Amino acid sequence: MKTLKLGLLRGRMEIKVFMRGRESVVFTLLFPVILLFIFGSVFKNTIAPGVTFSQYFVAGMIASGLVNTGFQQLAITIPMEREFGTLKRLRGRPISVSAYFIGKAYLITFLMILQTALLLGFGVALFGLEMPTSSSKWLTFTWLIVLGSACSTVLGIAFSVVPKSGRGASAVVSPIVIILQFFSGVFFVFSELPTWMQQFAAIFPLKWLTQGMRSVFLPESFATQEVAANWELGRTAIILVVWLIAGLFLAIKTFKWSEE
Amino acid sequence: MTISTSSEFAIEINGLTKNYGDKFAVAGIDLTVSKGEIFALLGPNGAGKTTTVEILEGFRNLSSGEIKVLGFDPATKGEAGRSWRNKIGIVLQSTTDAADLTVQETVEHFSHYYKNPRDVDEVIDEVGLREKAKEFARNLSGGQRRRLDVALGIIGSPELLFLDEPTTGFDPEARRAFWDLLNKLRSEGTTIFLTTHYLDEAEALADRVGVIANGKIIEIAPPATLGNRANAPARITWLENGKIQEIESINPTAEVQKLMSRLSGEIPQLQIIRPNLEDIYLRMIGENR
Numbered sequence: 001m002k003t004l005k006l007g008l009l010r011g012r013m014e015i016k017v018f019m020r021g022r023e024s025v026v027f028t029l030l031f032p033v034i035l036l037f038i039f040g041s042v043f044k045n046t047i048a049p050g051v052t053f054s055q056y057f058v059a060g061m062i063a064s065g066l067v068n069t070g071f072q073q074l075a076i077t078i079p080m081e082r083e084f085g086t087l088k089r090l091r092g093r094p095i096s097v098s099a100y101f102i103g104k105a106y107l108i109t110f111l112m113i114l115q116t117a118l119l120l121g122f123g124v125a126l127f128g129l130e131m132p133t134s135s136s137k138w139l140t141f142t143w144l145i146v147l148g149s150a151c152s153t154v155l156g157i158a159f160s161v162v163p164k165s166g167r168g169a170s171a172v173v174s175p176i177v178i179i180l181q182f183f184s185g186v187f188f189v190f191s192e193l194p195t196w197m198q199q200f201a202a203i204f205p206l207k208w209l210t211q212g213m214r215s216v217f218l219p220e221s222f223a224t225q226e227v228a229a230n231w232e233l234g235r236t237a238i239i240l241v242v243w244l245i246a247g248l249f250l251a252i253k254t255f256k257w258s259e260e
Numbered sequence: 261m262t263i264s265t266s267s268e269f270a271i272e273i274n275g276l277t278k279n280y281g282d283k284f285a286v287a288g289i290d291l292t293v294s295k296g297e298i299f300a301l302l303g304p305n306g307a308g309k310t311t312t313v314e315i316l317e318g319f320r321n322l323s324s325g326e327i328k329v330l331g332f333d334p335a336t337k338g339e340a341g342r343s344w345r346n347k348i349g350i351v352l353q354s355t356t357d358a359a360d361l362t363v364q365e366t367v368e369h370f371s372h373y374y375k376n377p378r379d380v381d382e383v384i385d386e387v388g389l390r391e392k393a394k395e396f397a398r399n400l401s402g403g404q405r406r407r408l409d410v411a412l413g414i415i416g417s418p419e420l421l422f423l424d425e426p427t428t429g430f431d432p433e434a435r436r437a438f439w440d441l442l443n444k445l446r447s448e449g450t451t452i453f454l455t456t457h458y459l460d461e462a463e464a465l466a467d468r469v470g471v472i473a474n475g476k477i478i479e480i481a482p483p484a485t486l487g488n489r490a491n492a493p494a495r496i497t498w499l500e501n502g503k504i505q506e507i508e509s510i511n512p513t514a515e516v517q518k519l520m521s522r523l524s525g526e527i528p529q530l531q532i533i534r535p536n537l538e539d540i541y542l543r544m545i546g547e548n549r
Contacts, residue, residue: 006373009369009372013361013365013369016360016361017361020360021360085352086359088319091319092317092318092345092348092352093345093373093416094342094343094345094373094374094375095342096342258319
């Protein structure tokens with residue numbers, strides 16, 4: 001009970017700190033929105049009957065927004081908190097590590113909702129994105145967001161032990177995210193990528209999230225354009241759950257309070 | 261010898277060692293600190309001060325030995341560890357994080373972690389940050405930042421407060437104010453364990469001082485008697501034949517009497533200098549290089 005209360009208290013504090021940091025707001029929250037404007041405005045070509053690249057891109061961008069706010073944000077900020085002693089100071093207090101994680105999850109949930117709403121809003125208003133009409137599509141959208149953000153969060157915490165220093169974290173993490181975005185069909189149409197790239201991307205959750213989001217936002221007829229000629233939602237769910245469990249296990253096993 | 265379970269001691273250390281490979285950072289320490297005492301650990305950089313303190317704080321594991329802090333093993337995890345931490349205040353050697361939170365917000369936030377927090381405004385007043393209460397932590401100077409650390413160390417009304425070089429970066433006025441604060445905490449029954457580089461600080465505050473070098477305690481004594489200071493020779497200087505004369509003596513009064521009769525009356529520029537804590541300390545450290 002105390003843990004949950006402290007976790008929520010930390011979450012509210014983390015949101016306050018996040019929103020006050022100009023860099024974090026611009027690079028984490030607004031960067032996908034900025035990319036949406038650039039790519040959406042440049043590539044207006046039609047890639048299939050009734051489907052423009054802008055629509056394709058927005059669907060992928062909503063998926064990769066989950067990676068930006070969860071994985072990228074945590075894998076960069078946790079090493080900094082470790083280096084600057086924030087975590088060490090916390091460890092000397094009557095607060096459990098779970099409360100710290102609940103605080104992070106609270107922040108990430110807030111950011112994901114905000115970012116998804118922004119991307120959806122601009123996508124619909126400017127780039128011809130159509131909101132799903134059936135309840136089954138909304139259901140798919142919801143479980144993709146929930147599983148995708150949970151996956152992204154635990155993997156971000158697990159990956160936070162990889163950067164050697166807080167200052168260098170961004171240089172390690174950002175390229176990985178950008179390469180994954182290129183390979184997973186965010187910036188290009190996935191089915192047009194080289195096969196080895198597709199197969200590599202299929203190991204990681206982002207490819208499955210983007211495909212899932214396309215099933216929500218693109219017409220049903222587009223499914224035949226996918227590599228498997230199918231949205232593969234069942235397989236997507238399984239792969240995300242596997243990553244979630246693996247990530248959770250790694251996050252708990254490898255988490256450390258300080259660098260020593 | 262085993263550690264007693266009686267409650268008169270805040271800290272009990274028995275045969276503590278900490279080694280990294282074949283290098284011993286702490287090479288066998290025995291020490292007890294009574295409840296309500298201010299104990300200062302003095303020593304050069306790398307002597308093992310911070311390692312010792314961080315083991316007592318539960319941040320590092322010991323290699324061998326036995327310790328009890330408020331009757332409890334600091335390495336204990338879980339709920340029991342958290343109730344113990346509720347009674348402990350920690351000011352780390354340096355924290356450089358400076359979140360986008362104001363002094364007021366930071367102290368307020370941390371107060372929620374504790375069962376019996378002190379009053380937030382009172383703590384801000386006590387560490388002298390009233391005028392900076394609305395300032396972001398990242399805009400504070402080094403000394404102000406340190407005072408915020410101290411505020412966060414005492415916000416939980418700790419029974420035992422650890423201070424690792426607390427006044428680094430303080431101006432003399434802030435240091436005096438800080439000493440007053442520690443004396444006030446002591447009068448309220450708080451036990452204080454501090455490490456410091458400043459010998460005047462140890463002398464002004466500590467009931468007892470422990471000198472540590474190469475991971476071992478050289479001596480533990482009240483500042484006035486450390487290193488046989490009370491019986492150490494005093495230096496006597498005076499002006500005679502147009503030159504400053506100097507002798508050392510363990511009986512300075514007798515020497516002055518002799519001088520008085522020889523020089524008949526006022527002794528020009530007479531000074532009797534007792535070795536200060538710094539002289540004693542430097543001698544002890546020098547002997548243990």
